[in-house]
Amino acid sequence: MQYKLTEETISLNASANSKEEATRMAGHLLVKGGYIDESYIDGMLAREKSMSTYIGNGVAIPHGQFDDLTLVHRTGISVLQIRDGVTWEGDEKAYLIIGIASNSDDHINILANLAEAIEDPATAKLLAETSEVSVVLDHLNAPNTNT
Amino acid sequence: MAATIHPDEVSTIIIVCEAGVGSSLIVVNQTKKKLRKANVEGYKVIHKPARLVPEDAKMIICHKGLSKMVRKRVPGAVVVAFTMFLNDPAIDRVVSALANGTEIHEEG
Numbered sequence: 547m548q549y550k551l552t553e554e555t556i557s558l559n560a561s562a563n564s565k566e567e568a569t570r571m572a573g574h575l576l577v578k579g580g581y582i583d584e585s586y587i588d589g590m591l592a593r594e595k596s597m598s599t600y601i602g603n604g605v606a607i608p609h610g611q612f613d614d615l616t617l618v619h620r621t622g623i624s625v626l627q628i629r630d631g632v633t634w635e636g637d638e639k640a641y642l643i644i645g646i647a648s649n650s651d652d653h654i655n656i657l658a659n660l661a662e663a664i665e666d667p668a669t670a671k672l673l674a675e676t677s678e679v680s681v682v683l684d685h686l687n688a689p690n691t692n693t
Numbered sequence: 694m695a696a697t698i699h700p701d702e703v704s705t706i707i708i709v710c711e712a713g714v715g716s717s718l719i720v721v722n723q724t725k726k727k728l729r730k731a732n733v734e735g736y737k738v739i740h741k742p743a744r745l746v747p748e749d750a751k752m753i754i755c756h757k758g759l760s761k762m763v764r765k766r767v768p769g770a771v772v773v774a775f776t777m778f779l780n781d782p783a784i785d786r787v788v789s790a791l792a793n794g795t796e797i798h799e800e801g
Contacts, residue, residue, distance in 0.1 A: 599716065601719055602777065648714040
């Protein structure tokens with residue numbers, strides 16, 4: 547059963563002064579949704595220090611490391627939108643921060659949609675700027691045939 | 694001499710990342726789409742966390758930051774490392790070798 551993103555873990559037009567702060571915010575949305583133990587957030591921060599999760603076109607996908615996956619209660623995704631962007635890797639800013647908690651493959655549909663959305667700069671821009679939660683839900687929850 | 698493998702010896706392409714829950718899935722999606730676009734069929738594309746890569750793996754694609762660890766774990770595999778999660782030319786080279794039936798070269 548593929549996981550569906552819900553409004554509860556989406557935060558649009560947020561602001562953060564640093565990548566650390568944004569990672570914590572994306573993590574706290576996952577805590578709020580009941581997807582992770584709060585200590586998973588430390589794993590998300592550690593992962594960013596060892597290897598950035600910036601994937602391109604203004605999108606980062608912070609998540610814990612292999613050993614942190616025991617702190618995941620169930621698969622869930624959070625979406626944090628920062629319209630001013632936050633410096634993520636080198637000169638690259640992230641505008642859309644997708645927190646990932648997973649101990650299954652139940653989120654591959656959402657990640658496939660995300661991969662496609664960010665390959666298209668217009669869609670990446672739309673998701674980074676929209677004020678409508680429904681726009682985010684529609685793009686990321688759509689059935690994807692490339693999974 | 695760099696290791697190579699012929700497409701005939703490959704049945705599964707394993708995309709590896711550290712935790713196996715994030716970036717590898719993005720790359721799986723990209724790779725499947727590129728294979729489809731090049732009309733390449735018959736290969737399974739799966740993802741694994743670095744520490745769970747099967748030891749008999751033959752063809753592995755991973756981020757450059759993990760290639761040393763992966764090579765140590767699976768010395769018999771041809772490992773192609775990429776640096777960009779979107780549209781990395783190293784993955785295009787694998788796809789075109791599979792499409793043309795030519796040797797895939799280890800890199801990165």
